[in-house]
Amino acid sequence: MPGRNDDAYWKANIRLVLSLLAVWFLVSFGAGILLVDLLDNIRFGGFKLGFWMAQQGSIFVFIVLILVYINRMDRLDARYRRSGADREDSSP
Amino acid sequence: MSVQAWTFLFVALTFSLYIGIAIWSRVRSTRDFYVAGKHVPPLANGMATAADWMSAASFISMAGLISFIGRDGAFYLMGWTGGYVLLALLLAPYLRKFGKYTVPDFIGDRYYSQTARMVAVFCAIVISFVYACGQMQGAGIVFSRFLEVDLTYGVMIGMAIVFFYAVLGGMKGITYTQVAQYCVLIFAFMVPAIFISILMTGNVIPQLGFGSQLTEAFGGGYLLDRLDGLSEQLGFPTYTEGQRTTQDVFFITAALMIGTAGLPHVIIRFFTVPGVREARKSAGYALIFIAILYTTAPAVAAFARANLINTVDNVEYSAMPEWFSKWETTGLIRFTDRNGDGRIQYTGDAATNELDVNRDIMVLANPEIAELPNWVVALVAAGGLAAALSTAAGLLLVISSAVSHDLLKRGYMPEISEKEELLFARISIFMAVLVAGYFGINPPAYVAQVVAFAFGLAAASFFPAIVMGIFNRRMNRQGAVAGMVAGFVFTALYIIYFRFINPTVDNADNWLFGISPEGIGSLGALLNLLVAWTVSRVTPEPPAEVQALVADIRRPEVD
Secondary structure, eight states: OHHHHHHHHHHHHHHHHHHHHHHHHIIIIIIIIISHHHHTTSEETTEEHHHHIIIIIHHHHHHHHHHHHHHHHHHHHHHHHHHHHHTOOOOO | OOHHHHHHHHHHHHHHHHHHHHHHTOOOSHHHHHHGGGOOOHHHHHHHHHHHHSOHIIIIIIHHHHHHHGGGGHHHHHHHHHHHHHIIIIIHHHHHHHOOSOHHHHHHHHTTOHHHHHHHHHHHHHHHHHHHHHHHHHHHHHHHHHSOOOHHHHHHHHHHHHHHHHHHHHHHHHHHHHHHHHHHHHHHHHHHHHHHHHHHHSOSSHHHHTTSBOOGGGTOSBHHHHHHHHHHHHTOOOTTSOOSOHHHHHHHHHHHHHHHHHOHHHHGGGGSSSSHHHHHHHHHHHHHHHHHHHHHHHHHHHHHHHHHHHHHTTOBGGGOOHHHHHHHHTTSEEEOOTTOSSBOOOOSOTTTOOEEEOTTHHHHHHHHHTTOOHHHHHHHHHHHHHHHHHHHHHHHHHHHHIIIIIIIIIIIOTTOOHHHHHHHHHHHHHHHHHHHHHHHHSOOSOHHHHHHHHHHHHHHHHHHHHHHHHHOTTOOHHHHHHHHHHHHHHHHHHHHIIIIIOGGGOSTTTSGGGOOTTTHHHHHHHHHHHHHHHHHHTSOOOOHHHHHHHHHHHSOOOO
């Protein structure tokens, strides 16, 4: 049944999205806002870590998150498209 | 060659490029007009999205704002980039899979309701107008300062150019002009930033110069330490520490992120690519292109701040360089010699401070303050115009398609032919340009502030409705409409109350949970979610064909 396959695909998709969003929340709201003063105690070069995360670091992490998402989704799509055509369940 | 001659040259060159593209890309079908025929390659769409996205506020105002508010400026930086993560993961691929032309298309079809469609049309038009006025104003500022034409004429020239390529080429014209505008604006932003970074820190990369040591001429020591020291000395708040409360910064950041992902002119860019895979890819490209500017902006902010203080503080007024008097004539810099010593005292204490500096000029005047060559100074004008016009065009297209496609073709006049629909699209873009131009000449507030309101409204209306439409199969039309209305009305009233009706009480003591009007959109979004969810549980579930539509959006794309 394509229905079961769709469910597995959707679940894998949700898992990926949720884990990436967890990182997204940790670096921006976590490191950049809630823990910023704490992280400011760590210095590297001319930066305080909390300040840097808030103004620059988090943006670099955002890029990495989207790139990981693109890559994983391409693989996920390829796998489920193939198995959908064969009408086989592939275990994720 | 003088700055003005260079400026005329750059503006003329870039404008003829835009017009050339407009003539090359003129269109004859509504599909081309609304979504560029869905032929745009991901790389081009990434650039177009970046230009569409980075407005006059990003280019002109943001670095200036950050240089005055220091660390708190992070809510702009994280908010306006972090939203792309939401967009890429939660919206873009699914909306592309759905495959129509506009955001109200999705809302109307997914919630099987003309009411929902019309609510979406209304939200899209209000948000885009608020935002477009800021762009027209931005274009006016650049014209009036750099070309020394009257602000009114400046706005009118901007309107004429946008009108030309948007009416002729629709989305196709706008897309390829935006690609060119991205190149112009990023070049114009980066060249002065690189020059200043080399000048002040010896580092070629401004992102790294931000954390480097200053050269001897600028007093040595790390740039940020020096800024903190200067701030303390002159009585300003410490640059690398926050001034606003943590919860306010939290909510503003959230509102800007959610708003970014809910802005219709950004979302429709993902309808223009050939498939779901390309939609994901172009979100990645878009964020990379945006990040080039957004990771440089905080560095520019710090350079500009240190440089300004170095140049003016306790220096004789008569010894001020030429740029100072030029900006004085525009009223963006004001000097009042309170103690009559002929020197400029620039301090954080209102009683002794003698210098008022408008935030918008920090980017515009920065190259002059740093004494860069004339052609670099002139570049900034072309870049600011590219940023303002590219965003304005994207917004006007949303307004036009909301009227001709959603309001008329799919709403009140379904019998019109494609040719007539295209004509209506062109007429409505024409009207939209006129109205936006009017508000550009008679602006309500600071460019960036006006834009910030559009975000709150987008966050509170569209984002929850679209996300629930995709991720919650049970969400029905009653829930979605109630949610959008509740979120939009709540957010709009909160902003209108504090900013327009009763501005005297606009402070943290009176705000709800200490959230400023800029951040209230995130609470509006939450309210939207709660109302929608509750209403949908007590009303019938959506019909089978709508549930099938949701299931189809979630399935992997077939080649």
